Amino acid sequence: MAYWQAGRTEDAYQLWKGNLVESMYYGISPGNFEQLSHYDAFRGELYRDFADPIGVAARTLTEGLFGVYPKLLDNKIEIKPGFPKDWNFAELKLPDWEFKFNRNSKKIEYFFNSNYSKPVALEMQIPVNHSDIKSVRVNGKKVDWKIKPNSILQPFVEFETSTGKEFKIEINYSGEELKNEQTDFTNYISENLQLNFVSKKKIKQVF
Structure with missing residues (x-):
């Protein structure tokens, strides 16, 4: 977890x-x-x-693989999917909610249906697999989004929906596909450490 x-x-x-x-x-x-x-x-x-x-x-x-974390006292549900990068489809149906994921080239769709008694808002954190985001839509309408600061291994896009019970979320990408770089290294003090990144990536901080 x-x-x-x-x-x-x-x-x-x-x-x-x-x-x-x-x-x-x-x-x-x-x-x-x-x-x-x-x-x-x-x-x-x-x-x-x-x-x-x-x-x-x-x-x-x-909460892990499908990333659904209800916060019903606040009438919200946090969703941070944890699917492997090569998955193009996943679906889970439970008495309280249903969640479905589809990926096709540069388009990703999420379908979420809530069976809770009250309408809920979704707080989404979606992993980004391409260098640019063309649009983020919820039930056909564009929503404001931002890139989560201090993401680990790959960027995450953050946005929140209005309250409801049925949600169709569509994210359209453009640009190049992002590839994860090696982040774990074992090195001795007497040895040189060489990091081979693509030319577009830069090291911002070293701890």
């Missing part, structure tokens, strides 16, 4: 997928949410459909 909250969606998905495969497919009970893995050196695999991992798995699915 922390990886998704930090914007490291690729690593988050690999960890999440590995955990589900290990518990639900490699264990002795198919489809099980175990308390302890069979890799545990002392106790091995224990308990069937344990409440703790069920709750964590549900939260990582809804």
